[in-house]
Amino acid sequence: MKLLEQITRKLGRLTKKPDVNYRAYIVSKPWREKSNHCLASTRKHCCLFWGAEASHSHHLHYKNLGDEKNFRDIVPLSRTAHKIIHWSIFWKIKPVRRVINQILRVNYLIVKVFFSFQKEPVSRRKIKVSHR
Numbered sequence: 001m002k003l004l005e006q007i008t009r010k011l012g013r014l015t016k017k018p019d020v021n022y023r024a025y026i027v028s029k030p031w032r033e034k035s036n037h038c039l040a041s042t043r044k045h046c047c048l049f050w051g052a053e054a055s056h057s058h059h060l061h062y063k064n065l066g067d068e069k070n071f072r073d074i075v076p077l078s079r080t081a082h083k084i085i086h087w088s089i090f091w092k093i094k095p096v097r098r099v100i101n102q103i104l105r106v107n108y109l110i111v112k113v114f115f116s117f118q119k120e121p122v123s124r125r126k127i128k129v130s131h132r
Helices: 002-015 022-026 029-041 079-085 094-116
Strands: 056-059 074-077
Touching: 022 029, 029 056, 029 074, 056 079, 074 079, 074 094
Parallel strands: none
Antiparallel strands: 056 074
């Protein structure tokens, strides 16, 4: 019995992830660098609204908090898209969240490939409409 307890304790220590304080981490320099890298990976194009400028890096989950990777853990979103994703129907219902996360991952790949062929970022300036 003692051997089993020792093995369980050792496995627990090996598999336990470091506890990262979300609020402290989200304002840290390492997060800012990862977030900027995420935004740059699609030339600041949102993965939900492709024509919108991405200004937020959205966590698809928090399992790898502190060790995020683009596509697997975080995707670039516009402010509006980020608010929509965090509506309770999308975020609090796990099956729905899983589907949304897969859609965001697929869109991330599409946006990354599509906009990688452009030499310069697409202008997102508002077009002035003249009334005649």
